[in-house]
Amino acid sequence: MCTQRIVLVGTVLATAAFGLxxxxxxxxxxxxxxxxxxxxxxxxEAGQLEIPKLADYPARKMIEMMTGFRDGQKEATxxxxxxxxxxxxxxxxxxxxxxxx
Amino acid sequence: xxxxRTFLGAxxxxxxxxxLPNLARGASPKVVVVGGGFGGGTAARYVKMLMPAAEVTLxxxxxxxxTCPFSNYVIGGIEKMQTITHGYDKIAKRGVxxxxxxxxxxxxxxxxxxxxxxxxxxxDRLVLSPGIDFVWGGLEGYDExxxxxxxxxxxxxxxxxxxRKQLEAMRDGGTVIIVAPANPFRCPPGPYERAGMIAWYLxxxxxxxKILIFDPKETxxxxxxxxxxxxxxxxxxxxxxxxxxxxKVTKVDSKKMTVEAEFGEEKGDVINVVPPxxxxxxxxxxxxxxxxxxxxxxxxxxxSTKVKGVHVVGDACIAGAMPKSGTSANSQARNAAAAIVxxxxxxxxxxxxxxxxxxxxVAEGYGFSVTAMYSATPEGIKEIAGGVSKLKAPPKDRDLExxxxxxxxxxxxxxxxx
Ligand SMILES: Cc1cc2nc3c(=O)[nH]c(=O)nc-3n(C[C@H](O)[C@H](O)[C@H](O)COP(=O)(O)OP(=O)(O)OC[C@H]3O[C@@H](n4cnc5c(N)ncnc54)[C@H](O)[C@@H]3O)c2cc1C
Numbered sequence: 001m002c003t004q005r006i007v008l009v010g011t012v013l014a015t016a017a018f019g020l021x022x023x024x025x026x027x028x029x030x031x032x033x034x035x036x037x038x039x040x041x042x043x044x045e046a047g048q049l050e051i052p053k054l055a056d057y058p059a060r061k062m063i064e065m066m067t068g069f070r071d072g073q074k075e076a077t078x079x080x081x082x083x084x085x086x087x088x089x090x091x092x093x094x095x096x097x098x099x100x101x
Numbered sequence: 102x103x104x105x106r107t108f109l110g111a112x113x114x115x116x117x118x119x120x121l122p123n124l125a126r127g128a129s130p131k132v133v134v135v136g137g138g139f140g141g142g143t144a145a146r147y148v149k150m151l152m153p154a155a156e157v158t159l160x161x162x163x164x165x166x167x168t169c170p171f172s173n174y175v176i177g178g179i180e181k182m183q184t185i186t187h188g189y190d191k192i193a194k195r196g197v198x199x200x201x202x203x204x205x206x207x208x209x210x211x212x213x214x215x216x217x218x219x220x221x222x223x224x225d226r227l228v229l230s231p232g233i234d235f236v237w238g239g240l241e242g243y244d245e246x247x248x249x250x251x252x253x254x255x256x257x258x259x260x261x262x263x264x265r266k267q268l269e270a271m272r273d274g275g276t277v278i279i280v281a282p283a284n285p286f287r288c289p290p291g292p293y294e295r296a297g298m299i300a301w302y303l304x305x306x307x308x309x310x311k312i313l314i315f316d317p318k319e320t321x322x323x324x325x326x327x328x329x330x331x332x333x334x335x336x337x338x339x340x341x342x343x344x345x346x347x348x349k350v351t352k353v354d355s356k357k358m359t360v361e362a363e364f365g366e367e368k369g370d371v372i373n374v375v376p377p378x379x380x381x382x383x384x385x386x387x388x389x390x391x392x393x394x395x396x397x398x399x400x401x402x403x404x405s406t407k408v409k410g411v412h413v414v415g416d417a418c419i420a421g422a423m424p425k426s427g428t429s430a431n432s433q434a435r436n437a438a439a440a441i442v443x444x445x446x447x448x449x450x451x452x453x454x455x456x457x458x459x460x461x462x463v464a465e466g467y468g469f470s471v472t473a474m475y476s477a478t479p480e481g482i483k484e485i486a487g488g489v490s491k492l493k494a495p496p497k498d499r500d501l502e503x504x505x506x507x508x509x510x511x512x513x514x515x516x517x518x519x
């Protein structure tokens with residue numbers, strides 16, 4: 001619930017900033033996005049060896065990593081390319097989602 | 102309420118009671134999934150997980166699923182068939198009813214699927230993830246009999262083993278020919294990963310041999326990364342003849358072991374033909390495929406735009422910017438499952454989030470990737486952001502990405518059939 005609210009707040013703010021009365025653009029929930037992440041990062045049952053697990057990942061660290069990858073401040077093999085798809089709000093929502101898993 | 106009514110009305114085009122017989126009777130909703138691969142396994146598993154009350158039936162022809170992902174590593178000799186062979190026991194334990202049979206008919210008005218063995222299954226929502234069929238004869242001289250001599254190995258299983266055996270039997274100094282197809286086809290980086298893996302084997306065992314890739318295309322997936330890796334790892338061994346150089350093959354001859362290209366005729370000791378493709382036969386039978394053989398879908402729900410109540414995921418569907426990959430199929434199926442559950446509950450389907458990642462390994466410890474995130478737009482599925490691995494990356498990055506490929510494999514097999 002908490003995560004969804006963050007996504008919504010983000011959208012509302014964006015809409016307000018542009019002063020539009022149009023309906024908020026549709027955005028996937030953090031849970032919907034996060035289900036893509038587990039394909040490589042796994043739930044622990046999947047037995048990944050190298051890729052960091054995301055369950056219970058500290059929220060602050062995830063925000064730092066994801067924004068760092070996105071903005072080119074942190075080196076990565078692959079996450080730099082993926083992180084560019086997300087807004088600050090979505091990253092915060094993902095961080096909150098995984099922190100409580 | 103309005104959205105619900107509009108939604109059901111629009112999507113069913115029939116009276117809701119007629120169209121959802123099981124729901125109307127208060128029975129548990131029935132979801133049938135055809136095809137127990139990356140798309141179908143994932144769809145079945147997620148519908149059951151999100152809606153435990155649903156009766157989910159997975160129809161799969163084969164007792165075991167042999168994955169195309171990692172089959173190139175069997176061909177190159179760094180993996181065994183056992184690694185890529187999976188059963189359906191785990192997904193069955195999750196409450197999905199697994200029926201080993203072939204779906205041969207779909208009646209979308211009556212909402213019934215007919216199986217070869219004679220059974221008829223009712224559904225409220227149907228998912229088709231049949232993967233691809235080959236267009237036999239689409240390339241002159243290439244039919245099912247020719248495939249026993251010039252393997253495609255584009256559906257994993259006995260064909261994978263056949264190609265490996267032919268490479269093992271080949272003399273040193275032999276020529277391996279790979280015939281790559283035009284777009285669209287299953288696994289855009291696949292032929293070029295395969296060339297790398299075959300070179301990996303040849304370099305160690307038959308270093309005087311060479312590999313020719315005949316290709317009608319002028320560009321292909323991760324091209325610069327593949328060329329860089331061939332240069333680094335196998336200098337002089339792999340030659341790519343693209344569309345501009347006359348690489349389009351017009352005919353193959355399995356008796357003479359030749360391919361005829363615009364470039365000229367070439368004889369091979371081992372010839373691997375990746376033939377033209379279309380959506381699996383059941384998609385054609387169900388009426389969800391277009392004249393080119395692929396299935397248009399609603400980007401938000403993966404529901405067929407041609408036949409209501411039928412969702413098409415994976416290689417069979419037309420998914421805009423998404424490549425035909427196992428990861429794409431898995432992501433499409435997960436989002437389709439969420440849409441299906443919402444529809445069965447009379448709710449608005451949630452906004453989807455699609456992703457793809459494809460790793461290629463061209464030598465032990467040498468991997469790279471293409472990845473992207475996608476969203477549903479009224480014009481189709483569009484890329485939000487993504488890209489390929491850096492060129493000239495340090496060896497440790499290539500090594501890491503090869504290890505990540507293995508983690509991806511563990512993760513996706515768990516998400517699809519585990
Ligand atoms: C060499 C190679 C390497 C690849 N490597 C990768 C990779 O590294 N990463 C990646 O993401 N993708 C990879 N792919 C692509 C991947 O294999 C496909 O995109 C993926 O399998 C598509 O999933 P699907 O569900 O559409 O079809 P499939 O996984 O093929 O599943 C279809 C299933 O449906 C069954 N079926 C079909 N018709 C019927 C019927 N009428 N009744 C009952 N059952 C039926 C079939 O038996 C099959 O099990 C690779 C492909 C190849 C050829």
